[in-house]
Amino acid sequence: MDPEGVALPPRLLSTPRSFSSSGSLYFRQKDQVIPNTSIKVFREIPSLRQWRRKQLHDYRSVGLVPTMGALHEGHLSLIRLAAEENSSVVVSIYVNPTQFGVHEDLASYPKTWAKDIEMLRDLDRELAADGGKMGKIAAVFAPTTEEMYPSGRPSQEVDGKGSFVTITPVGEVLEGASRPTFFRGVATVCMKLFNIVTPEKVYFGQKDVQQTVVIKKMVKDFCIDTQVVVGETQREFDGLAMSSRNVYLGTRRRRVATVLSKVLRVAETGYLRGYRTRDELLGPAGELAKLLLMEQHQLRPEERVKFEIDYISLADPETMQEVEEVDETKGAILSGAVKMLPVESPQPGEDLGSSGGPPVRLIDNIILKPVRL
Ligand SMILES: Nc1ncnc2c1ncn2[C@@H]1O[C@H](COP(=O)(O)OP(=O)(O)OP(=O)(O)O)[C@@H](O)[C@H]1O
Ligand SMILES: CC(C)(CO)[C@@H](O)C(=O)[O-]
């Protein structure tokens, strides 16, 4: 069974007969390998830990790439980066319930296990083709919720009880304000993953920039012995940040989904031209957002796309608190979130996106780099 209880296609997994060099069985029968690769699939913590001890014994460094599956090029870019810097890469695939609010899309979150496994197999071949310079994808960790939450799954409610890691105030603003249990869930599951895998390095995407700030703070404040590496945001041909949730968009909303990246680019252009104040940078960005909204409103209901800007932020790169002016020695983070509303007057045969085209929250950001020491 996969982490959320969907049966795994048997064709895509096989149970290994391998034994460690010392002769002892170092993973249980339940743990499998991806056929035609040496990538192990661990479901349980003890067998992963046993494998991890062997890596330590053999002086093999371990890099961890945490994901929720539904893999795309953004995830693969993190795995490539991890393989450049470590001997063994562990990819975790786990749709973590506690980071979803009670009314969010936990039930419909895309699950593409068979395709994920194929993508990892292809990437494994690509990495092997470099003649041994790169590390390899050594393992997939795909636990059940019982394994990850041994005392039972804690509440998804804001005031729910449970063993949680909370990182405040950085986790309370922006994404944390719109999704009040989100960073609590992310920090909690990442703490567990870091404790289970004990990786030398962990890899996160800039697409979820506030998540990277929260995780760095958690690693620092809890004295976790790992290094947080942030990989660049991978984009579609038209600038849309890749995201597993893009499959919800459908054709009509997909055409308009670049609105956020366009709005953020306007602010970035201001920064590159030498503007530094909030008004100078976010003013023109807000104007463009209004214009793009108006353009859609003028279309017929069967053509248009409605969206709401949740926030456009100019924030300090370490605290995520809003700034009035960019400190040139620190730079800043420009970020935003947009809610794409379900399409009006769907047309016969129109591709509405997966799960019937629910509201989709898109996030994106640009890092304004420091220009002075
Ligand atoms: N476009 C991207 N470029 C680089 N990294 C990415 C990109 N999209 C996701 N990641 C990173 O991959 C890791 C796993 O993310 P996740 O599995 O939630 O995928 P996602 O596409 O962000 O999904 P969602 O649509 O739920 O936000 C995170 O560190 C995330 O920042
Ligand atoms: C880091 C993460 C895998 C934790 O569930 C998730 O928040 C994500 O995919 O970005």
Ligand code: BAL
């Ligand atoms: N990549 C962030 C995971 C989430 O939105 O739940």
